Amino acid sequence: MPENPVLVIGGGPAGLEAARGVADLGYHVKLVEKAERLGGMPILADYAALTPNMVNAEEAMGEMVQRIENDELIDIRTSTEVIRASGSAPALEIGLNGPGGEEDIQTGGVIVATGFQHFDPGKETQMYGYYEFDDVITLVDTERMLKAGKFVRPSTGEAPKQVCFIQCVGSRDRQIGNPWCSKVCCGIATKEAIEIRQLIPDCRVFIFYIDMRMYGFWEDEIYWKAQEKYKVNFIRGIVTEITKRGDQVVVKGEDTTMGRPVEVPMDVVILSIGMEPSEGTKKMGELFQLPSTHGFIESIGGALNTVVTSVPGIFVAGAAAGPADLEDSVSMGGAAAMKAAAFLRKANLRVA
Amino acid sequence: MSEHKYEKFTEKEEAVVEGIDISGIWNRMYEPRELTEYDLTYMDKVTETPGAESMGWCYQCAQCVGVCPVDHVGSYGPRKLFRKLQTGTNLFESDDLWLCTTCMNCLRVCPKEVDMMKIMPAVREQVVLEGTLPGELQEMLQNVSEYGNPMGESPRKRVRWTKDLEQPPRDLSKEDGSESVEVLWYVSDYYAYHGRGQDAARALTRVFNRLEVDFGILGTLEKCDGDSQRLVGETGLFEELAQHNDEQFQKYKHGTLVVTDPHAFNAFKNHYPKVTGNEYRVVHYTQYLSNRLKELKPLLVKPYEKKLTFHDPCYLGRHNGEYQAPRDLVVAIPGAEFMEMYRCREQSYCCGGGGGGMWLDGVSADHTRERLSENRVREAVEIGAEVLVVCCPYEVSRFEDAVKSTDNEGKLEVRDIAEILDYCMDGV
Numbered sequence: 001m002p003e004n005p006v007l008v009i010g011g012g013p014a015g016l017e018a019a020r021g022v023a024d025l026g027y028h029v030k031l032v033e034k035a036e037r038l039g040g041m042p043i044l045a046d047y048a049a050l051t052p053n054m055v056n057a058e059e060a061m062g063e064m065v066q067r068i069e070n071d072e073l074i075d076i077r078t079s080t081e082v083i084r085a086s087g088s089a090p091a092l093e094i095g096l097n098g099p100g101g102e103e104d105i106q107t108g109g110v111i112v113a114t115g116f117q118h119f120d121p122g123k124e125t126q127m128y129g130y131y132e133f134d135d136v137i138t139l140v141d142t143e144r145m146l147k148a149g150k151f152v153r154p155s156t157g158e159a160p161k162q163v164c165f166i167q168c169v170g171s172r173d174r175q176i177g178n179p180w181c182s183k184v185c186c187g188i189a190t191k192e193a194i195e196i197r198q199l200i201p202d203c204r205v206f207i208f209y210i211d212m213r214m215y216g217f218w219e220d221e222i223y224w225k226a227q228e229k230y231k232v233n234f235i236r237g238i239v240t241e242i243t244k245r246g247d248q249v250v251v252k253g254e255d256t257t258m259g260r261p262v263e264v265p266m267d268v269v270i271l272s273i274g275m276e277p278s279e280g281t282k283k284m285g286e287l288f289q290l291p292s293t294h295g296f297i298e299s300i301g302g303a304l305n306t307v308v309t310s311v312p313g314i315f316v317a318g319a320a321a322g323p324a325d326l327e328d329s330v331s332m333g334g335a336a337a338m339k340a341a342a343f344l345r346k347a348n349l350r351v352a
Numbered sequence: 353m354s355e356h357k358y359e360k361f362t363e364k365e366e367a368v369v370e371g372i373d374i375s376g377i378w379n380r381m382y383e384p385r386e387l388t389e390y391d392l393t394y395m396d397k398v399t400e401t402p403g404a405e406s407m408g409w410c411y412q413c414a415q416c417v418g419v420c421p422v423d424h425v426g427s428y429g430p431r432k433l434f435r436k437l438q439t440g441t442n443l444f445e446s447d448d449l450w451l452c453t454t455c456m457n458c459l460r461v462c463p464k465e466v467d468m469m470k471i472m473p474a475v476r477e478q479v480v481l482e483g484t485l486p487g488e489l490q491e492m493l494q495n496v497s498e499y500g501n502p503m504g505e506s507p508r509k510r511v512r513w514t515k516d517l518e519q520p521p522r523d524l525s526k527e528d529g530s531e532s533v534e535v536l537w538y539v540s541d542y543y544a545y546h547g548r549g550q551d552a553a554r555a556l557t558r559v560f561n562r563l564e565v566d567f568g569i570l571g572t573l574e575k576c577d578g579d580s581q582r583l584v585g586e587t588g589l590f591e592e593l594a595q596h597n598d599e600q601f602q603k604y605k606h607g608t609l610v611v612t613d614p615h616a617f618n619a620f621k622n623h624y625p626k627v628t629g630n631e632y633r634v635v636h637y638t639q640y641l642s643n644r645l646k647e648l649k650p651l652l653v654k655p656y657e658k659k660l661t662f663h664d665p666c667y668l669g670r671h672n673g674e675y676q677a678p679r680d681l682v683v684a685i686p687g688a689e690f691m692e693m694y695r696c697r698e699q700s701y702c703c704g705g706g707g708g709g710m711w712l713d714g715v716s717a718d719h720t721r722e723r724l725s726e727n728r729v730r731e732a733v734e735i736g737a738e739v740l741v742v743c744c745p746y747e748v749s750r751f752e753d754a755v756k757s758t759d760n761e762g763k764l765e766v767r768d769i770a771e772i773l774d775y776c777m778d779g780v
Contacts, residue, residue, distance in 0.1 A: 204392060212411075224464075228409050231399070233390060233438060236412060255387055257412050257435055263386045 003348055004108035005030045005075070006340045007094060009082055009284055012040020013326055014318025014333040015113035016064045021337025022111075023073040027344055030105065031068070032096060033078045034280060038065045040115060048146035049195065050326060051187045052218050057147075081280075085287050089313020090347040108347065109313040109340040110288065112297055113333065114280035116319035119170030119178065119273040127241040128169065128271055133249050136242060136269045138169075139185065142192050151199050153267050155247070160267030163196060164206040164251060165189040166239045171274030171323075172210070180294055182274030183323040186213045189272045190226045197230040206233045206266075208253060215325075237262070242269060274323070281320040288314050296322040307336040313347075315339050391440035398443055403474030409464045410434035416458035416466070421702040422451050425727055426720035430458045430466055444479055450486055450715045453724065454583050454707030455666040460698060469583075469671075472707060476585025485584070492711040493586050496593070500575035501541045502711065511571045513543070513550035519561050525571035529603040535560070535567035535640070536606035538597075538620075540613035541576050542745030548752060549745045555774035556612065556637060562651055562777050563644060567610070570600050577616035579667075582623060584708035591627050594619070598628040609634040612770075614667035614744050615706070621672065636668055638743050638769060642677040645684060652776040655687025658765075660772075661737035662690070663728065663751070664700035665744035678743045681769050685776060693731050701728050705746035725754035732764055739765045741772065 008019045011033030019031045035044055039061040042050060047057040068074050077098050084095030090108040097103075118140050121130035130136050134155040145151050153160045167189060171182040186209070193205045212234065214223040226232040237256035242249050248265035255262045277285075277295035284290070284297070290309050291298045297316045301308040307315045317336040318329035360383040367379045399408040410431055417429035428451045436448065443449050452472050459467055479485050480493075495504035514520040524533065537560070543553040560567050578593035601609060609632050611617045620634040641648055662682050668674050675697045683690050695701040702709075704724030709716065716723065729751055732740045740751055751766040 204390070206390065223411075224409075227411065228405075231392075231396070231408060233392070234411065235390070235438075255439070257431075258387065258439060261386045263388050264390060265388075 003027065003344050004090060004092075004106045006337075006344065007032065007082070007092075007105075007107040007110045008113060009110065010040065010113035010115055010280065010318070010320070011035070011038035011065075011076075011078070012113060012115050012318060012329070013042070013061070013064065014115070014320070014324075014329040014336075015040065015111070016061075016068060017330045017333030018111045018113055018317050018337045018340075019074055020064075020068050020071070021334050022341055023068065023071045025337065025341040027073065027108075027341050029074040030107065031074055031076045032080045032082055033076070034081050036079050038076070038078065045118065045140050046144045046147050048143050049191065051184065051191045052222050054191060054194075082284065082287065089311075090344055092313070108344045109315070111307075111315045111317055111333075111336045111340055112281070112284045112288070112290070112309075112320050113317045113336070114284050114320045115278050116275040116281070116323070117278040119182075119276050121169055121271050121273055123170070123176065128166065128239075128269070129242050129244075129249075130271060133242065133244060133269075135249050135267060136271065138271045138273045139188055139192065140273070142196075142270050146192065146195050146199075149199075151196050159200050160203055162204045162206075162266050163268045163270065164208060164239075164264075164266050165193060165270045165272050166251070167207065167209040167212075167272045168238060169271040169273045170276070178274065178276065178294070180274075180323060181213060183213065183215075184325045185272040185274055187218045187222050187325070189270070190214070190222045190232065192270070193232040194222070194226050194230045197226075197232060204233065205230075206235055208235050208237060208239050208251070210236075210238050235262075239269075275319055277320070284320070290314065290316070293322065296320065307332055307339055313340075313343050387439055389440065390438060392438065394440070394442045394444065395437040398437060398471070398475055401474045401478060404471040406464070406466045407434065407437065407471045409466050411464060413463060415461040415463070419457040419461055419699070421453065421455055421457065421704070421724050421727070422720065424701075425722050425724060426451070426716075428452075428719065430462070430468055434466075443475060444482075445484070447715050447719060449476060449479065450489070450708065450712050451719060452707055453666070453702050453704055453709040455702035456670040457666075457699075457702070460670055473583050473585050473587070476583075476708075477587055478585070480585040486712060486715050488711050488714050489584055489708060493581060493584070493589060496576050496578075496581055497589055500593075501545060502576060502580075503541065503545050505545045507572050507575075510539075510544045510574060511569070513545075513553050514557070514569075517554055517557055519557070521557050521560070522568035523571040524568040524604045525573040527604075529605065532605035532607075533566060533568040534607045535565050536601065536604060536609050537567050537569050537637075538577070538609060538611045538613075538616055539569050539574060540611065540616050540745050542749065543612050544574070546745070546749055548748040552745070552748065552768035552770045553612070555768065556770035558774050559641070559770055559777065563647060568604070568606075570604065573600050577611075577613065577619045579615040579619035579623065580706070580708055580710060582619070583706070590623075594624045594627040598624060598630055601632060602630065607633070608640065610637050610640045611635075612637050612745055614665040614672070615746070618667045618671050636674060636677065636743070638668070638678040638681055639674060641773070642680040645680060648681075648773070649684055652684060652686050652773065654776045654778045656685050656772055656776055657687040658738045659689045659691060659736060660685065660739045660741050661693050661732050661735060662696070662741045663693070663703065663732075663747060664697060665742070665747065666700070666702050666706050668744065669700055670698060678741075678769060681773065682741055685772055688772075691735055691737060693735055693737075695731065701731065703728060703744075703747050703750050705744075705750050710746055710750075723750075723754060723757070725750040726758050729754040729758050729760060729764060733758075733760050737764065739767050739772075741767055741769055743769045
């Protein structure tokens with residue numbers, strides 16, 4: 001009798017890699033994705049180029065999808081949500097709700113890869129006026145424009161002459177309730193800064209930061225490249241608030257290495273919004289009774305086992321477990337696949 | 353002034369408007385504290401200047417400021433310069449362009465390899481071409497161009513220091529170049545013309561004679577090496593001098609080119625080859641002598657019973673990695689007690705004379721509370737040294753002035769290594 005399949009919840013980078021890994025190890029997979037198509041946030045939020053290698057997001061995610069699409073061990077269910085769970089692995093009863101209505105299945109183990117959502121700067125105390133000023137946008141809005149090959153001032157439709165990024169919006173903030181660093185925004189902002197400079201060479205680009213967190217090779221591959229080759233200006237000291245003056249928005253803060261207040265007009269201000277647990281991540285956490293940290297699903301193995309949760313047979317991968325870049329997400333997807341397959345194999349050996 | 357008060361203001365010492373005296377504080381104008389724009393015009397102009405690209409690479413780690421000798425006496429440093437450029441300062445018209453002594457302590461510690469040794473001459477060159485450089489520097493360059501030395505002395509007087517010597521050096525300029533010489537000694541400007549340099553030049557001559565060195569000098573054919581002129585941006589003059597001196601080096605066949613000036617050492621070793629296509633077997637005189645320490649030591653018979661400390665010249669040490677040779681000589685001095693200053697070897701402080709600093713005291717004075725040489729002299733006194741030993745012709749005059757201005761006369765002497773070696777050989 002064939003074992004129960006592994007249920008992979010979420011079709012983003014972590015889920016896609018987890019599904020592929022489980023299938024490659026010879027086990028069946030049921031890949032469930034709430035959205036109509038696979039690819040996760042890079043696709044759903046219209047990312048232009050992936051950080052750090054600046055490969056086209058559509059193409060890169062397309063390749064990941066393509067690798068599993070025709071795998072007969074993988075049953076892909078898009079527009080489908082997990083609505084019920086009972087029993088315990090390796091014989092979990094799961095209720096799905098999809099285009100064909102509700103369905104009950106049995107699974108041997110679960111990989112939760114439900115990812116994150118972008119911080120909504122409206123939740124901010126409105127110091128940055130995201131919903132007030134047309135020319136205050138987010139990293140995601142910028143991705144969308146870059147994907148269309150055009151970067152403009154939303155208020156005029158014209159190319160901007162002076163643009164700045166404000167880092168750590170919705171991250172590292174006790175008042176907002178998000179005390180974590182979102183890990184990727186420094187890299188993504190800098191990548192977007194490069195892309196803006198490439199598109200509009202006479203546009204000045206500034207990044208206001210508390211400290212630039214450019215891990216590993218991101219340091220020279222993105223940060224140094226942006227500064228040295230693309231002449232992006234990094235200014236230490238975060239912008240405190242934004243006011244409108246004439247037809248420009250003015251950023252106010254302190255230039256800390258000069259020790260002077262800043263009141264500089266900008267054509268476009270880009271808020272480097274961070275990560276929060278997605279609705280799906282919160283729901284799955286509740287459904288499978290998984291402990292959480294800041295709303296992200298907690299892995300109990302610490303640094304040495306990043307995908308194991310406190311519930312046997314249930315694993316977590318990617319940004320569902322906390323802010324993660326693509327490298328981390330995909331690596332965790334692979335690790336979770338291996339753990340889930342091992343879980344099934346051991347369970348079978350015990351039965352036999 | 354308290355920190356939250358406006359810091360920068362302009363004030364005319366004397367001003368009378370419509371018969372009303374508004375001198376001093378009455379006409380004080382405060383600069384706004386707010387930065388209202390990041391004008392990158394001059395940052396771009398700098399980083400687009402060939403050689404100065406790395407000015408834009410600074411990520412504000414601030415390690416340079418910790419070791420910048422100028423920041424110890426004023427407010428200046430590569431990190432700060434970067435920010436000033438980013439906030440609109442026109443470096444081409446700013447005194448900041450002339451404060452750097454190219455001592456290389458910043459590059460030694462810079463993780464991003466922001467290279468002031470390339471940035472400074474590249475940017476200064478633009479200013480030199482415009483003719484808007486500081487007057488004191490202009491005068492020096494004119495002197496070098498006209499007379500071949502920065503003092504504006506007659507080239508004929510370049511050998512005057514040899515006059516009273518019992519056994520003067522062989523003057524190759526009087527020969528046709530057919531007879532080779534083992535050591536061609538490039539004497540350099542400050543040895544040849546400055547009173548205290550001449551003392552050292554005569555001392556070194558006697559040391560060479562006692563070592564029975566087969567050596568000669570270029571006499572009136574020798575011209576300024578040009579390294580400091582290169583570093584203040586006079587590339588054309590540097591190349592001219594390089595061609596001229598190279599012609600002499602080629603004409604007067606020699607085994608080794610021995611120089612007294614670390615700046616000349618740097619020029620011949622690292623920069624002449626790019627101009628002339630020739631390589632030079634060049635050594636600093638401390639290297640030459642330390643290589644012959646075995647023969648030298650028995651000649652050092654007269655004790656020199658003093659506490660000595662040694663100042664590393666930036667262009668011998670950090671620029672060219674030689675820290676040991678001069679120390680070998682200093683510790684060989686009989687009867688002397690050698691002690692290091694806190695800032696020594698790689699971490700050595702700068703005398704302020706390099707990179708054109710020798711002729712920029714006027715500009716520096718407006719921005720520093722004391723000269724670098726004064727700061728250094730205080731350190732030598734603080735550790736209890738009685739003699740500050742030097743091996744760069746710029747330094748004797750700089751440090752002796754600093755000894756006076758810091759009220760340390762009688763406490764600290766400044767001596768070229770050659771002078772002490774000569775003293776110890778007395779009677780041999």
